[in-house]
Amino acid sequence: MKNVRQDLDDSLRPEYRRSDFGEMIQGKLATAQIEFAELVRLLLACIGEDEGLKFINHSSENKLARHNPGDWIYEIDDANQITLRCWTNELGSIEELISNPCRITTPQERSELQNLLLNHVRTLRANVGAL
Numbered sequence: 001m002k003n004v005r006q007d008l009d010d011s012l013r014p015e016y017r018r019s020d021f022g023e024m025i026q027g028k029l030a031t032a033q034i035e036f037a038e039l040v041r042l043l044l045a046c047i048g049e050d051e052g053l054k055f056i057n058h059s060s061e062n063k064l065a066r067h068n069p070g071d072w073i074y075e076i077d078d079a080n081q082i083t084l085r086c087w088t089n090e091l092g093s094i095e096e097l098i099s100n101p102c103r104i105t106t107p108q109e110r111s112e113l114q115n116l117l118l119n120h121v122r123t124l125r126a127n128v129g130a131l
Contacts, residue, residue: 036103039104040076043113047114069087071087072085086125094128
């Protein structure tokens with residue numbers, strides 16, 4: 001095995017300086033754009049885990065899907081409106097509609113969307129619990 005000496009002062013080669021590279025940020029994907037649907041899926045997965053729920057994506061065009069009582073689903077329409085739904089029986093559900101901006105580009109907007117989803121998930125859960 002080769003002995004590797006760690007340079008604690010700087011990990012760059014001597015011919016380079018940090019100033020040669022400009023401003024460095026942690027994580028090259030920290031400000032990456034992701035699709036709205038993917039962002040909602042990830043946020044609902046995290047919120048669902050915290051709240052003890054499992055959300056399933058459901059296409060709004062699929063009207064023949066069979067749902068069991070207690071299924072928690074979400075739908076995103078063409079205008080990026082989110083519908084959270086909990087099925088109470090095979091034919092009936094309680095839903096919570098969420099209107100939101102079409103573009104989420106900044107970390108602050110992502111945080112606002114997360115808070116919006118969390119509030120609506122808790123409202124829907126309270127409505128289901130009241131039945």
